[in-house]
Every structure is written in structure tokens, then in C-alpha cells.
Amino acid sequence: MDRTTSGTERQAGRHFAGSMTLYVVRYVEAHGGRDALDEVLKRAGETRSLDVLADEASWSSYPQLRRILEATAEVMGGREHLFAASAEAFGLMSMPSATEMLQALGSPSALYANLGQTPEIITTVIDLDVVDSGPTEATIRTRFKDGFEPFIEFCSFQAGLHSLVPR
Secondary structure, rough: OOOOOOOHHHHHHOOOOHHHHHHHHHHHHHHHHHHHHHHHHOOOOOOOHOOOOOOOOOOOHHHHHHHHHHHHHHHOOOOOHHHHHHHHHHHHOHHHHHHHHHOOOOOOHHHHHOOOOOOOOOEEOOOEEEEEEEEOOEEEEEEEOOOOOOHHHHHHHHHHHHHHOOO
């Protein structure tokens, strides 16, 4: 799929890959227990099963993911838990071929330099640009596409994902 996602696809709710809900569900259950997870899903108004929420091949709509991230921050006691949920995702990733591809780039700076050119395999409603990239740092600009309001909980979650690259 190219970076110009059709309006139909964005309207259909194919906004965020299942890996995002997987990371949150596993984190909340591991650090807050099943009661905390049940409370997050209740507050988020979530009707999908845990199997669907933990399926990397599933997709969430913008409102679904937003409600889950906001409820997680409330139940767990702060947005820092969203950063931690995505930063701990490395242990949940099951994509050996992707890991090999990333390692073949040779360095985190090479990966960051190409980050903005990746296909929309994780989200169809975000534009990501690497503004500057050097041997030990990168400046990344993340913007929601028109019609999707930014929210601070996503910023916390996204920052944790970006912290995975050097690892």
C-alpha cells in the first residue's frame, strides 16, 4: 500500500495495526493484572475479544485506539504507562524477517533516515517525517492526517515505539 491511503480505507476503520492494541493489552495485564485490564476495556467501551485485541493482523479504528490509550492512562495512573507499554513491545514482536531487514540497514541512524518512507503497515492516519538524523540522534515529526485530531496519549505511546529502534 502506498502512503496515499484512500479516504474509503481511512473511513473503514483500518487506522492502527493490531500490534498497538497487543502491546497495550499485554502491558496492562502484566503490570496491573486482569482487573486493571477489564477496567481499561470497560472504560474504553471495548466490545472486541482479547483474542482480537492481541492479534497483530487485526486493525483498530482511530476512536477505538484512542479510547483504549486514554483509558489505560487513567486506570494505570499516567501517560508514562503508555510509553512503557510500547517501549516493552520488543519482547512481543514476532517478526524475524523484519528484524533481519532492520539489522541489514546497519545502524539506528540508517533506520531513522528511512523511517518516513516506510509503507503504512502500522497506521494509515499518521504522517511521519524524519526531520534530521545523525549517528546518535534523530528528530521525528509525527502528524495525524486531516480529519484525525492529535491526542497526548498517542504521543506518549509513539515515543515508546521510537525508543525501540536503538535496541
